[in-house]
Amino acid sequence: MFAIMKRVLSVVLFASVFSLANAAGAQEKNTPAHPRVSGPQFTLPESTDKCVHDSDYAKTGKCVRDTEFMRRNHMNLLKHKRDITMYKGIRSKHNSLQNCINCHVTKDDAGKAIKVSNSKHFCASCHEYVAVKLDCFECHRSTPDTPASTASIPKIPAHANLLASNSSEVKAMGTFLKGVAQ
Amino acid sequence: MSDVSLKEAYIDKTRRDFLKKAGAGVTTLALASGVTLMAYPEPALARKQEEMVDPSQRWGLLIDVNKCTEDCDACVTACSVENGWKLDGNPAVDAQWIRKLKIKNPRSGHEQTFPVMCQHCAKPPCVDVCPTGASFKRADGIVLVDKHICIGCRYCMMACPYKARSFVHEPLEEQKSHAPRGKGTVESCTLCVHRVDRGDKPACVEKCASDGHGALIFGDLNDDNSEISKRIATYATKQIRADLGLDTGVRYQNL
Numbered sequence: 001m002f003a004i005m006k007r008v009l010s011v012v013l014f015a016s017v018f019s020l021a022n023a024a025g026a027q028e029k030n031t032p033a034h035p036r037v038s039g040p041q042f043t044l045p046e047s048t049d050k051c052v053h054d055s056d057y058a059k060t061g062k063c064v065r066d067t068e069f070m071r072r073n074h075m076n077l078l079k080h081k082r083d084i085t086m087y088k089g090i091r092s093k094h095n096s097l098q099n100c101i102n103c104h105v106t107k108d109d110a111g112k113a114i115k116v117s118n119s120k121h122f123c124a125s126c127h128e129y130v131a132v133k134l135d136c137f138e139c140h141r142s143t144p145d146t147p148a149s150t151a152s153i154p155k156i157p158a159h160a161n162l163l164a165s166n167s168s169e170v171k172a173m174g175t176f177l178k179g180v181a182q
Numbered sequence: 183m184s185d186v187s188l189k190e191a192y193i194d195k196t197r198r199d200f201l202k203k204a205g206a207g208v209t210t211l212a213l214a215s216g217v218t219l220m221a222y223p224e225p226a227l228a229r230k231q232e233e234m235v236d237p238s239q240r241w242g243l244l245i246d247v248n249k250c251t252e253d254c255d256a257c258v259t260a261c262s263v264e265n266g267w268k269l270d271g272n273p274a275v276d277a278q279w280i281r282k283l284k285i286k287n288p289r290s291g292h293e294q295t296f297p298v299m300c301q302h303c304a305k306p307p308c309v310d311v312c313p314t315g316a317s318f319k320r321a322d323g324i325v326l327v328d329k330h331i332c333i334g335c336r337y338c339m340m341a342c343p344y345k346a347r348s349f350v351h352e353p354l355e356e357q358k359s360h361a362p363r364g365k366g367t368v369e370s371c372t373l374c375v376h377r378v379d380r381g382d383k384p385a386c387v388e389k390c391a392s393d394g395h396g397a398l399i400f401g402d403l404n405d406d407n408s409e410i411s412k413r414i415a416t417y418a419t420k421q422i423r424a425d426l427g428l429d430t431g432v433r434y435q436n437l
């Protein structure tokens with residue numbers, strides 16, 4: 001009897017913790033959860049360390065959480081982030097795989113970032129040791145991206161002729177058209 | 183009220199709104215030569231990084247076929263550079279994010295070229311057939327493949343009437359960090375979702391404009407004030423295979 005009571009109590013407790021966590025999440029974003037991202041969501045276990053935010057990486061030299069936490073939970077953080085990015089379009093740097101890669105980059109003697117196919121790669125070094133197959137880099141890039149990725153596309157406002165967004169552009173275009181007309 | 187009169191009432195309203203706004207928000211510059219230059223305020227695209235996509239928006243493209251020239255492939259190149267796909271000269275397995283098509287009227291010989299990419303259907307057949315839920319439509323109308331759960335069955339490729347999707351056959355390395363793509367998954371035009379999320383226009387749209395063609399317009403189809411909606415309200419535009427009733431997000435003018 002007592003055992004059953006305990007069981008019921010723990011279920012109730014669990015449920016309330018769960019709904020609390022959900023409510024907090026909803027409040028934080030103040031937007032309805034996407035149906036795909038709702039459902040039994042992963043709740044972060046308590047960390048002994050405070051979460052380090054984007055702006056603090058450089059200052060503290062720390063990862064987003066303490067090492068002990070990250071060793072056990074990095075995949076959960078990444079999975080949570082992947083879903084909110086994919087379905088909700090939230091592309092903040094925090095917990096993003098791209099940010100992990102940019103920070104945990106290992107360089108070879110020539111100063112070039114090494115790929116995950118090399119066992120010295122940050123992710124590979126551990127995953128090879130524990131023999132857990134790493135799937136992320138089938139699609140994702142395992143080295144920091146080159147800044148030139150979009151450099152070749154000049155940033156010119158589209159449809160400048162109709163959408164001149166400030167008065168100097170309008171003036172410039174006016175002068176040009178006057179010239180053409182004369 | 184019958185369907186037709188409802189529709190007319192709606193069109194009337196949008197026209198009135200358009201005229202009202204044309205009076206208020208538009209900077210008009212009358213030039214000596216009698217040329218009038220109108221400058222619409224740039225629609226605000228940006229939202230905060232931590233905010234969810236706005237479900238009241240629906241992103242779309244309007245392609246003015248008359249402005250698209252035959253020898254130009256700027257949009258295709260821009261897409262390839264931006265998203266890191268390459269053509270290996272093997273059409274059977276090459277990526278098909280965006281293609282230039284050429285159509286010819288057999289009677290008059292009149293030819294037109296224009297780009298075709300994923301049409302970002304409001305009722306996407308690719309999503310209907312996907313057995314895993316990988317193919318999905320985002321709240322703002324952008325149709326994507328969640329490659330984390332795509333099993334590469336390619337049902338969606340078969341279902342898409344626009345042949346807009348392709349399958350990655352070979353292992354890849356050094357992808358763009360903003361455009362993950364890998365062997366065994368299906369991919370298609372993402373409407374440059376990573377750029378849209380930071381308030382930019384898709385790469386093809388920017389390149390077409392910077393090359394001086396301006397054949398592509400990107401914007402919110404749900405916003406009466408956006409340039410794309412204004413154009414659609416003013417000019418006759420088409421959806422390819424409108425008979426399928428998919429309500430595409432990509433529209434064509436002068437086709």
Ligand code: SF4
Nearest residue numbers: 300301303306308342
């Ligand atoms: S054009 Fe094809 S891939 Fe794009 S949403 Fe429509 S059916 Fe899906």
Ligand code: SF4
Nearest residue numbers: 312332333335336338
């Ligand atoms: S290939 Fe992937 S996205 Fe396409 S239908 Fe199959 S599981 Fe869905």
